[in-house]
Amino acid sequence: MRFVTVVVLTLSVTGAAAAQTLACDPVLTKRVWAKCSACHTVEKDKHKTVGPSLHGLFTRKAGRAKGYVFSRSFQQADFAWTDVTFDAFIASPQKTVPGTKMAFAGLRNPEERAALACYIRQPSP
Numbered sequence: 001m002r003f004v005t006v007v008v009l010t011l012s013v014t015g016a017a018a019a020q021t022l023a024c025d026p027v028l029t030k031r032v033w034a035k036c037s038a039c040h041t042v043e044k045d046k047h048k049t050v051g052p053s054l055h056g057l058f059t060r061k062a063g064r065a066k067g068y069v070f071s072r073s074f075q076q077a078d079f080a081w082t083d084v085t086f087d088a089f090i091a092s093p094q095k096t097v098p099g100t101k102m103a104f105a106g107l108r109n110p111e112e113r114a115a116l117a118c119y120i121r122q123p124s125p
């Protein structure tokens, strides 16, 4: 009986995540992603000259994208990417990871930051 409860719980959590993905506003995400796409892709292992691929970002720790050489700051960073850490970093990259080589001032608008998290979570090649 306990086992059944766990399975049902797991399914409903997965369902919620899927619903969140579907809720990505396509117009907003397209407009905001344009601020990142000069330096990043969301394709697997496809790093740009400047920045690392953000594929599978929310499944890994900061500064660990394979085949990309991060700054010392990111190499020494010790946190996983979650909605909370991503939101803080995009709001103010230099404050969150001092010394990062990501030359981006930050996004003040929380809706835009949430839209990016949603976009990066969407399945991509």
Ligand code: HEC
Pocket: 035, 036, 037, 038, 039, 040, 050, 051, 052, 053, 054, 057, 061, 062, 063, 064, 065, 069, 070, 071, 072, 073, 074, 090, 099, 100, 101, 102, 103, 104, 107, 116
């Ligand atoms: C001018 C180029 C540039 C722009 C624009 C830029 N980034 Fe970056 N980004 C970088 C670089 C370079 C790094 C590697 C940082 C380091 O090693 O210190 C990075 C790192 C990151 C990381 C850490 C990746 C990891 O695997 O830990 C995330 C997340 C990220 N950027 C998200 C974004 C998002 C979202 C945007 C758009 C709002 C954006 N970046 C805009 C250049 C850029």
